[in-house]
Amino acid sequence: MKPLVDWIESRTGLISGVGHFLSEEIPASSGWQQVFGSVAMFAFLVQLLTGILLAFNYAPTAGEAYDSLKYIIMELTGGRLIRQLHHWGASLMIVVVVLHMVQVFLWGAYKKPREATWIVGVFLLLLTLGYGLTGYLLPWDNRAYWGTVVATQIAASAPGAGKYVAQLLGAPDGVVGAVTFARFYAIHVLILPPATLALILLHVMLVRRHGVAPAPGDEVKPKKAFYPEQVFKDTLAIFGYFIVLYLLAIMVRVPLERMADPTDTTYIPRPDWYFLFLFQLLKLFPGPLEIVGSVVLPTLAILALLAAPFIDRTGLVAVRRRVGAALVVLFAALGWGSLTFAAMASTPKNAQSSYDATLVEPWQRLSPKELVKPDSVAPDHIKLAARVYVKSGCGACHQANGEGGKLGPSLNGVMFKRDAAWLEGHFREPKKFTPNSTMPAYNFAPPEMQAMVAYMLSLPPL
């Protein structure tokens, strides 16, 4: 072993390089408050790994993306776990990056000579948000599609540049389609990851160049070594992050909604939680002022972040005495929190967002004729309903799972439009609910009625 280690060291210098990196001296005051940068880097690496794994079985085209993701979730060992790690990891990464930024801000660690480190950090935050924006489209379900329609139209509404941004995103005139998808995917996997790696490298180099920011009093205390004391704290924090992420990925199911449907007029689009505040902000600026909320304020906020080290030019101040910085964070949090809360409160219950294509049972895809076969596998009440369905001749006018006539509407996906009470009422008195209906009334006995309603509500969208 030792000759090999010696050889690597003599030819590459890697061993002493790592040793040099780990033995960096840090101020005596450093400790738990500095763990967020390491956690953010770890969060990025988890996204990188899970993203690569997803790409191994993912077809990045608008038509096939949905089916291949369903295949990953339903057919592959660990597929759902990996998809949910990537999904929840994206949210948690934003949380950690913001916490890192808040810590640096509160402690005033962005001050001279560390302005460049801070600015690179602001760009890393923007990249993180860029992943969220582009990745949102990639499942190609209704949530992805409609969320992206709104996002690209906001971009297109910017004066002057908006038109070109929309064109660059492959959504000229706000039409989201195959080209949009290809570009979002290319940005998500080809542009953002190398850019992030490069900026992280630069960010860490700058941290090394200027050292970890000291607090007042550090100049008289002996410095500490980065390893193992601080690395231990970083590792515990990373582990805590990992436990939270893993529990979320195992316990909180991320639905795959119905496939993107541009003709769907019932869908209520919402962005992911971290963009809800922007979504809500637009509502405060009606009409021609909308651009203030969609473009002007977000741009000013980014500029203010970039300018922070040049605005605050005070010397070394203890964190306890940085009341102004604390107030800025407090007001930002209150503003963000209340906008997000208002957006959530104004979100109506969405029938579609509770539908999960990965939970559809095989029997839900059987045609009525297949269901009535004695050896079909389905719940008893559904088999009862299928017998009633066939006996009553429903298939003469209605399609169910591709079987039947086309005189009446297809029954697949009726779950998004109607509820149980409506369906039962409609069976008994069709004209009362649909005046022009030519459907005869069906007064099924209670168990059969219940079964029929349940059967109708079980037919998945095609």
Add this chain to the structure above:
Amino acid sequence: MEQGRRNFLVYTIQGLGAVIAGALGIPAIGYLFSKPKTVQTGSWIEIADLGQIPQGEPAEVIFTRRRVDGWKVVTEKASAWVVKTGEQQAFALAPACTHLGCAYHWESAKKEFVCPCHTSSFSIDGAVQAGPAPRALDRYETRIVAGKVQVGKVVQSGEGA
């Protein structure tokens, strides 16, 4: 720093790192190496009328089949070499050489199957005559129903058969 404490810190760092690596690595291995959960049950496909196939001379038959390919079902062309061995008997050879998968063909002059890649040759029943092929040609499951040849899935031939 006291050595005992230093050891504790170092071992904790390494231990937690190993736990994370395992929690990510084990599902990743399962994900990359496991087969899809839904097992595809093969169905019989009618590929030829036995009456149309000459006896003693293999016939190349092209047919269409539906195959589950990852997340989609594809309709694709496939081929088989059907050898008629009696009025109601035939077998169908899979069209790939057992060496490296090249498509072989029948040389009627030599009365053998020849692979163009590395000159493996096989007799009419698929047995290896010469060349690097490790085993006899693979066969489709075959049955004759009402004078029609039907094939199922390909069954690998025994080693060196």
